[in-house]
Amino acid sequence: MEELVHVKNTFYTTTITVIIVSLIISLSLAVQITTSRQQSIQQINTSVANLSHTLDVYSEGIMRQSEMLITSVSDIIKIYGMTPQQAKNIQRMISNQDNLLIQINNVVVYDAQGNIFTALHESFSGPRKGVDRSFFIYHKENKSQQIFIGQPVVSRTNGKWVITISRRLETPTGAFNGVVVVTLGIENFLALYGQINIGHSGVIGLTTQSGVLLVRHPFKNNYIGAIVSDSPLFRTYLKVQNAGIASSVSRFDKIERIYAFEKNKRYGLVTTVAVSTQEALAPWRKQALQLSVLILVFTAILIAASCFLYSDLSRKTRDNRALKIIASEDALTGLFNRRIFDEKILSEIAACAASDAPISVLIVDVDYFKKYNDNYGHPEGDRCLTLLGNSLRESLNRDNQVVARYGGEEFALILPDTDIQEALRLGQTIIRNVFSLHIEHAFSPFGRVTVSVGISTARAVDIAGSQQNIIIAADQALYQAKRAGRNRHAFVAV
Numbered sequence: 434m435e436e437l438v439h440v441k442n443t444f445y446t447t448t449i450t451v452i453i454v455s456l457i458i459s460l461s462l463a464v465q466i467t468t469s470r471q472q473s474i475q476q477i478n479t480s481v482a483n484l485s486h487t488l489d490v491y492s493e494g495i496m497r498q499s500e501m502l503i504t505s506v507s508d509i510i511k512i513y514g515m516t517p518q519q520a521k522n523i524q525r526m527i528s529n530q531d532n533l534l535i536q537i538n539n540v541v542v543y544d545a546q547g548n549i550f551t552a553l554h555e556s557f558s559g560p561r562k563g564v565d566r567s568f569f570i571y572h573k574e575n576k577s578q579q580i581f582i583g584q585p586v587v588s589r590t591n592g593k594w595v596i597t598i599s600r601r602l603e604t605p606t607g608a609f610n611g612v613v614v615v616t617l618g619i620e621n622f623l624a625l626y627g628q629i630n631i632g633h634s635g636v637i638g639l640t641t642q643s644g645v646l647l648v649r650h651p652f653k654n655n656y657i658g659a660i661v662s663d664s665p666l667f668r669t670y671l672k673v674q675n676a677g678i679a680s681s682v683s684r685f686d687k688i689e690r691i692y693a694f695e696k697n698k699r700y701g702l703v704t705t706v707a708v709s710t711q712e713a714l715a716p717w718r719k720q721a722l723q724l725s726v727l728i729l730v731f732t733a734i735l736i737a738a739s740c741f742l743y744s745d746l747s748r749k750t751r752d753n754r755a756l757k758i759i760a761s762e763d764a765l766t767g768l769f770n771r772r773i774f775d776e777k778i779l780s781e782i783a784a785c786a787a788s789d790a791p792i793s794v795l796i797v798d799v800d801y802f803k804k805y806n807d808n809y810g811h812p813e814g815d816r817c818l819t820l821l822g823n824s825l826r827e828s829l830n831r832d833n834q835v836v837a838r839y840g841g842e843e844f845a846l847i848l849p850d851t852d853i854q855e856a857l858r859l860g861q862t863i864i865r866n867v868f869s870l871h872i873e874h875a876f877s878p879f880g881r882v883t884v885s886v887g888i889s890t891a892r893a894v895d896i897a898g899s900q901q902n903i904i905i906a907a908d909q910a911l912y913q914a915k916r917a918g919r920n921r922h923a924f925v926a927v
């Protein structure tokens with residue numbers, strides 16, 4: 434009898450223990466599933482936010498270079514006027530810039546009557562007059578000389594969709610004198626967007642601050658130029674903050690998506706990166722189902738599932754780390770890229786301003802590089818840029834000096850606490866070091882690869898908050914060095 438009671442007690446105890454353990458494990462599983470979903474959503478938010486920021490920086494870099502080109506052309510016309518000789522000079526200058534911004538479709542200068550004064554590519558498949566273009570009408574009616582990012586149009590050069598960036602030209606009396614416009618090929622943006630893994634139903638978009646859709650990947654003709662100013666993004670979210678995470682159902686294909694948005698502070702362009710909610714949470718749903726079934730069989734499999742989750746998180750962490758590296762480093766030369774340069778110039782100006790120190794900027798450009806590429810081939814051109822990057826890095830003499838690839842065959846240096854004399858010495862050292870590399874260039878009058886250097890120096894406190902001034906001055910100095918014969922340096926004060 435006692436043995437029967439003992440067996441029953443053992444049975445009850447074991448049963449209760451199993452039930453309690455099962456309840457604890459089931460509760461833990463429920464908590465784990467809930468937590469896992471929250472983590473998945475957080476990871477998705479972080480990934481799309483990082484992508485949105487990176488693409489915003491990419492778009493700003495292109496717009497900055499376009500703005501600098503437009504400003505240079507506008508300044509030349511303002512100083513020298515619209516003469517046949519200046520038309521040739523401007524065409525030659527923009528032809529030299531063509532390699533620096535591969536997204537350029539065309540650069541056109543229209544006079545006040547809408548006639549073409551000069552253009553990078555003068556072969557037009559459509560009307561040559563620009564009076565009917567929306568950007569021309571805008572500048573004719575608005576006196577602002579700020580750049581204007583217009584709605585997408587079909588290029589009259591090659592019949593492809595382009596984004597227009599333009600600026601009003603004025604006579605000395607302030608009358609309308611025409612328009613300078615840079616057109617950027619939308620297909621170049623799509624090529625980059627297409628390389629980013631955002632799932633089968635993911636979307637990347639670029640929109641003006643007024644809600645005109647400039648670029649959307651995947652591409653469809655009827656998306657381009659669509660007005661989305663009445664969407665929740667513009668009606669609600671952007672009124673509160675310039676960057677964030679949201680979710681909504683797309684008006685185009687009715688798919689629910691999680692998206693990150695970021696509005697560019699300088700140009701107002703809104704970059705969005707969206708992933709399908711269903712696709713994004715598919716891994717989590719699969720994992721939750723597996724865990725629910727496997728808990729009924731072996732508790733040990735939960736450990737394996739946790740390992741799978743850890744592996745998945747590790748992979749995403751590695752992907753994020755790789756993305757950060759890509760976003761900060763130029764893949765060819767190993768130098769900092771344009772985005773990091775823009776960040777460094779701000780921090781270094783602030784640091785120098787705090788100690789009332791000077792700061793210098795050097796812009797280095799390879800002479801006759803297009804001829805080098807055309808005659809030796811792009812692989813040799815890449816090798817040449819790599820050698821020049823190493824030479825520039827070795828030319829630095831202080832740890833706080835920064836060298837970055839500014840774009841194409843152009844490099845930029847930030848020299849904190851550096852006065853005019855020291856900056857000029859370093860500029861001459863760079864020219865000498867590159868010349869001593871003895872890189873053959875039979876299509877240069879110097880017989881080897883050379884560089885020209887533009888230099889500008891300022892008291893940091895004088896340019897705090899307007900760092901673009903010292904960059905523009907260095908670029909103007911570079912232009913002077915080019916005009917003076919290349920393989921030399923020039924200085925322009927801020």
